[in-house]
Amino acid sequence: xxxxxxxxxxxxxxxxxxxxxxxxxxxxxxxxxxxxxxxxxxxxxxxxxxxxxxxxxxxxxxxxxxxxxxxxxxxxxxxxxxxxxxxxxxxxxxxxxxxxxxxxxxxxxxxxxxxxxxxxxxxxxxxxxxxxxxxxxxxxxxxxxxxxxxxxxxxxxxxxxxxxxxxxxxxxxxxxxxxxxxxxxxxxxxxxxxxxxxxxxxxxxxxxxxxxxxxxxxxxxxxxxxxxxxxxxxxxxxxxxxxxxxxxxxxxxxxxxxxxxxxxxxxxxxxxxxxxxxxxxxxxxxxxxxxxxxxxxxxxxxxxxxxxxxxxxxxxxxxxxxxxxxxxxxxxxxxxxxxxxxxxxxxxxxxxxxxxxxxxxxxxxxxxxxxxxxxxxxxxxxxxxx
Amino acid sequence: xxxxxxxxxxxxxxxxxxxxxxxxxxxxxxxxxxxxxxxxxxxxxxxxxxxxxxxxxxxxxxxxxxxxxxxxxxxxxxxxxxxxxxxxxxxxxxxxxxxxxxxxxxxxxxxxxxxxxxxxxxxxxxxxxxxxxxxxxxxxxxxxxxxxxxxxxxxxxxxxxxxxxxxxxxxxxxxxxxxxxxxxxxxxxxxxxxxxxxxxxxxxxxxxxxxxxxxxxxxxxxxxxxxxxxxxxxxxxxxxxxxxxxxxxxxxxxxxxxxxxxxxxxxxxxxxxxxxxxxxxxxxxxxxxxxxxxxxxxxxxxxxxxxxxxxxxxxxxxxxxxxxxxxxxxxxxxxxxxxxxxxxxxxxxxxxxxxxxxxxxxxxxxxxxxxxxxxxxxxxxxxxxxxxxxxxxxxxxxxxxxxxxxxxxxxxxxxxxxxxxxxxxxxxxxxxxxxxxxxxxxxxxxxxxxxxxxxxxx
Numbered sequence: 118x119x120x121x122x123x124x125x126x127x128x129x130x131x132x133x134x135x136x137x138x139x140x141x142x143x144x145x146x147x148x149x150x151x152x153x154x155x156x157x158x159x160x161x162x163x164x165x166x167x168x169x170x171x172x173x174x175x176x177x178x179x180x181x182x183x184x185x186x187x188x189x190x191x192x193x194x195x196x197x198x199x200x201x202x203x204x205x206x207x208x209x210x211x212x213x214x215x216x217x218x219x220x221x222x223x224x225x226x227x228x229x230x231x232x233x234x235x236x237x238x239x240x241x242x243x244x245x246x247x248x249x250x251x252x253x254x255x256x257x258x259x260x261x262x263x264x265x266x267x268x269x270x271x272x273x274x275x276x277x278x279x280x281x282x283x284x285x286x287x288x289x290x291x292x293x294x295x296x297x298x299x300x301x302x303x304x305x306x307x308x309x310x311x312x313x314x315x316x317x318x319x320x321x322x323x324x325x326x327x328x329x330x331x332x333x334x335x336x337x338x339x340x341x342x343x344x345x346x347x348x349x350x351x352x353x354x355x356x357x358x359x360x361x362x363x364x365x366x367x368x369x370x371x372x373x374x375x376x377x378x379x380x381x382x383x384x385x386x387x388x389x390x391x392x393x394x395x396x397x398x399x400x401x402x403x404x405x406x407x408x409x410x411x412x413x414x415x416x417x418x419x420x421x422x423x424x425x426x427x428x429x430x431x432x433x434x435x436x437x438x439x440x441x442x443x444x445x446x447x448x449x450x451x452x453x454x455x456x457x458x459x460x461x462x463x464x465x466x467x468x469x470x471x472x473x474x475x476x477x478x479x480x481x482x483x484x485x486x487x488x489x490x491x492x493x494x495x496x497x498x499x500x501x502x503x
Numbered sequence: 504x505x506x507x508x509x510x511x512x513x514x515x516x517x518x519x520x521x522x523x524x525x526x527x528x529x530x531x532x533x534x535x536x537x538x539x540x541x542x543x544x545x546x547x548x549x550x551x552x553x554x555x556x557x558x559x560x561x562x563x564x565x566x567x568x569x570x571x572x573x574x575x576x577x578x579x580x581x582x583x584x585x586x587x588x589x590x591x592x593x594x595x596x597x598x599x600x601x602x603x604x605x606x607x608x609x610x611x612x613x614x615x616x617x618x619x620x621x622x623x624x625x626x627x628x629x630x631x632x633x634x635x636x637x638x639x640x641x642x643x644x645x646x647x648x649x650x651x652x653x654x655x656x657x658x659x660x661x662x663x664x665x666x667x668x669x670x671x672x673x674x675x676x677x678x679x680x681x682x683x684x685x686x687x688x689x690x691x692x693x694x695x696x697x698x699x700x701x702x703x704x705x706x707x708x709x710x711x712x713x714x715x716x717x718x719x720x721x722x723x724x725x726x727x728x729x730x731x732x733x734x735x736x737x738x739x740x741x742x743x744x745x746x747x748x749x750x751x752x753x754x755x756x757x758x759x760x761x762x763x764x765x766x767x768x769x770x771x772x773x774x775x776x777x778x779x780x781x782x783x784x785x786x787x788x789x790x791x792x793x794x795x796x797x798x799x800x801x802x803x804x805x806x807x808x809x810x811x812x813x814x815x816x817x818x819x820x821x822x823x824x825x826x827x828x829x830x831x832x833x834x835x836x837x838x839x840x841x842x843x844x845x846x847x848x849x850x851x852x853x854x855x856x857x858x859x860x861x862x863x864x865x866x867x868x869x870x871x872x873x874x875x876x877x878x879x880x881x882x883x884x885x886x887x888x889x890x891x892x893x894x895x896x897x898x899x900x901x902x903x904x905x906x907x908x909x910x911x912x913x914x915x916x917x918x919x920x921x922x923x924x925x926x927x928x929x930x931x932x933x934x935x936x937x938x939x940x941x942x943x944x945x946x947x948x949x950x951x952x953x954x955x956x957x958x959x960x961x
């Protein structure tokens with residue numbers, strides 16, 4: 118057995134959750150070791166759509182999303198790097214009167230949480246967003262939401278954490294975690310041992326493999342988002358666009374990056390494997406998406422798709438993440454299973470978890486996300502199988 | 504039992520000879536091809552109505568070209584030939600195509616991929632100027648369209664195509680200012696024992712060299728490319744190299760043909776999830792195959808220059824062998840005597856391929872030595888310096904990581920033209936061996952897919 122490394126906090130998993138938690142823990146003066154099987158931000162954190170969207174979320178999640186949005190706004194000065202955050206606005210669109218009614222209701226419900234949304238329809242919608250297709254009936258505009266570059270954000274947090282004194286250990290797979298004599302111990306595949314007073318598991322699709330070693334399995338399943346990008350064209354689609362619908366095939370979201378490419382995703386999810394570390398885009402899904410993006414913005418029919426990609430995202434049956442302290446072991450914390458909507462939350466999750474670990478409490482309500490909600494279903498599926 | 508569904512991608516020498524074997528075995532394969540006509544790149548047929556003779560088009564290879572075209576004409580009624588079909592993706596036993604804007608799907612029991620090769624390119628400062636073409640592009644302009652890429656042309660790089668295209672341009676009446684080869688002459692001499700595996704090709708090569716000498720064009724070997732000069736509006740104005748003597752010399756020109764031999768078009772094999780392996784001889788990853796062209800994926804066979812750069816004759820043999828392997832795996836009779844013959848010839852082709860690779864080596868050091876300000880990724884406009892910075896300051900010691908941080912390889916060519924040089928730059932900057940910096944994972948579509956395809960019911 119090689120030498121044992123000690124720190125105040127051991128973080129397992131270097132996605133945007135773990136990397137931002139490492140950064141904020143250093144700001145609070147805690148010594149931190151982050152262990153990542155591959156490279157920082159390489160899995161779901163680096164392959165997602167890049168939405169920095171609050172509207173449409175589970176309402177009790179809005180305080181966390183608001184806290185995260187505030188951090189996104191000062192991310193560049195905080196990290197000293199540009200993650201291409203663009204507060205371009207976000208437009209949630211409806212094809213039907215029924216869905217228009219629902220997004221309008223959401224706007225009313227979100228107001229008490231401090232999220233101001235503007236309902237727009239008819240000619241006003243078309244005057245302000247002339248690129249929208251004739252099927253769009255109404256939209257809910259969130260002026261302060263936007264998008265950022267997922268390939269850059271988590272690695273930027275990782276580097277900033279490292280500059281601030283965190284130890285970032287990449288290419289080290291943690292196989293075993295346990296509590297031993299009041300502290301936590303993690304053993305890697307290459308035989309290294311790490312110890313700390315507290316532990317945070319931010320291992321995404323692989324989170325349950327670790328939490329179950331503490332008797333708290335979670336019913337995670339994995340899926341691959343179906344992403345694609347067009348060739349670049351002059352910048353003109355300012356807001357992020359997303360369809361509010363109950364029909365899975367109709368779900369689509371798109372954004373244009375400043376350099377011109379249009380990124381889109383949504384619809385039927387694809388196959389992913391936490392074992393092989395691969396996820397795939399099904400060709401028929403890509404073709405299906407093409408039909409949907411031209412419903413939102415007909416002019417896109419003149420473009421070409423130059424690349425598709427996927428990643429390994431983890432989902433829970435109730436479509437909300439696991440976040441907060443362990444229900445069984447003091448000093449143990451979780452933040453994983455973000456069900457395809459974790460990117461916007463990332464900085465806020467890191468900040469909240471750092472606060473929780475450093476002070477024992479957090480000013481942001483996260484009770485709905487406790488792992489205890491799965492305690493009675495501990496006999497359910499526990500692996501990361503799709 | 505239903506007839507097995509066989510699909511061949513690519514109607515070049517490998518694909519046509521594969522189809523021939525399958526038809527001889529009583530099967531009717533689907534032959535998908537991106538081109539308007541059969542022949543692939545090397546034996547590309549001119550558009551209908553063009554009247555140049557085979558000798559004008561294919562030079563010393565005219566007889567082989569005519570033979571292949573005639574074989575194809577005979578095969579045509581016996582196969583399901585689909586020209587203008589781009590295979591943009593393959594998944595779950597189905598090849599996905601796009602043709603005239605319409606998506607199509609072809610399910611297979613056996614798939615033979617004979618997707619050919621494209622130029623292996625090495626950036627040089629200024630290669631983004633208008634008027635810089637790949638050697639293959641320069642040759643196609645001449646062969647298919649009877650056009651030259653410029654009035655005063657410099658050909659730069661290395662490999663057999665460099666000399667052939669320079670001579671073809673000269674014969675077609677274009678002014679070839681200079682042929683600038685990075686390979687020193689002694690490498691060709693050293694490779695002679697392997698090149699002698701095919702005396703006929705060696706002789707053809709010597710005739711090309713003799714033709715070049717007689718042409719009067721400036722020929723320099725063992726050069727180091729320095730810069731392609733140009734302006735945003737006017738495009739290329741010249742090319743500078745350091746000669747073997749150390750002297751820097753500029754050649755005024757309005758177009759440059761650039762290329763460093765060929766690289767397999769292996770994206771479909773990648774999407775079919777075929778395993779890749781590193782070839783130290785050519786410093787690149789290519790798909791794993793057995794001696795008959797079986798990939799690591801059951802039912803997927805790889806042939807021609809799309810898997811090993813053996814040239815047209817080797818492609819014909821490997822196409823036939825891949826078809827035999829597919830027949831064998833489907834439990835069909837295989838012409839054993841012919842196959843033994845093909846295998847024996849394939850070994851000769853492979854020895855010659857190694858000889859060519861040694862005679863005209865990929866100049867890895869030139870990639871490692873590129874100046875920071877040179878554009879590396881032309882699709883995305885990323886400089887060599889930006890990639891080096893990601894490798895050094897951001898710890899990107901693996902090419903897919905470097906791609907994620909810099910966009911190198913994310914553009915419309917997906918790294919097919921800058922990927923090899925990018926890997927050399929990352930390896931040199933980080934001290935990680937080239938083999939360990941990995942290869943860019945291919946993603947669909949193989950070539951850009953029109954969004955409008957989604958509006959058509961497949």
